[in-house]
Every structure is written in structure tokens, then in C-alpha cells.
Amino acid sequence: MRKSLAILFLFATLGATGLARADEDDCTVPMAQWQPREAVQRVAAEQGVTVRRIKIDDGCYQINGRDASGRKVEIKVNPQTLEVIDIEYDD
Known part of the structure; x- marks a missing residue:
């Protein structure tokens, strides 16, 4: 019984940590x-x-557009500080 509870606790803890990282x-x-x-x-x-489009995603500004070489780019920006959080390129 104790072993089952320990395993359950371990999975619950790891799952909560994973959710925090996802956000x-x-x-x-x-x-x-x-x-x-x-x-x-x-x-x-x-x-x-x-810029092709500016929208809101996950509470952040998301810029969709193309860089100087023509690649599609998606930039996530903090709406208060305008700090770039993430940049993703589509080749």
C-alpha cells in the first residue's frame, strides 16, 4: 500500500512540474x-x-511575418515589456 502511494505521489509531482514548464x-x-x-x-x-499579422496567443502578442530573406517567422512578445520571448522560423 505504501509503495502504491509513493508511486502515485511521484507521478503527481512530476505531472505538476511538467504543466508548470508548459506555461x-x-x-x-x-x-x-x-x-x-x-x-x-x-x-x-x-x-x-x-508584419503580416499581429494577434494574441497565450496572453502574448504574436507577430506573423517574413524575415529579410523571405522565411516565415513567428515572434512571441511580452505585451508589457515588449521583450521577445520566442522566435520560430518555418523553412
């Missing part, structure tokens, strides 16, 4: 503290990205 790139900033979309467009320009 590390989510943004939880209240919308009243967000920067305007124009500021997000400036971030894209600084990255050399031509």
Missing part, C-alpha cells in the same frame, strides 16, 4: 498594462520582419 512562455499581464500594437510593429521592424 513558462505564457503572458499574464493585465491588458491595462499592454503596449499598443504600433509598439509591437516597431519590435518587428527592429527584428527585420515584415
Whole structure:
């Protein structure tokens, strides 16, 4: 019985840790503290990205566009600080 409880506790602990890591790139900033979309467009320009679309994903700004070489790029930006959280390229 103790062995079963120990194993159950271990899996529960590992599962909770995995969920916390999955949300590390989510943004939880209240919308009243967000920067305007124009500021997000400036971030894209600084990255050399031509913006196709700016949307909200997981509470963050998500910029979809193309870089200077024409590759598709997706940039996740913190809406308060405008810090780039993640950049993904599609080849």
C-alpha cells in the first residue's frame, strides 16, 4: 500500500512540474498594462520582419511575418515589456 502511494505521489509531482514548464512562455499581464500594437510593429521592424499579422496567443502578442530573406517567422512578445520571448522560423 505504501509503495502504491509513493508511486502515485511521484507521478503527481512530476505531472505538476511538467504543466508548470508548459506555461513558462505564457503572458499574464493585465491588458491595462499592454503596449499598443504600433509598439509591437516597431519590435518587428527592429527584428527585420515584415508584419503580416499581429494577434494574441497565450496572453502574448504574436507577430506573423517574413524575415529579410523571405522565411516565415513567428515572434512571441511580452505585451508589457515588449521583450521577445520566442522566435520560430518555418523553412
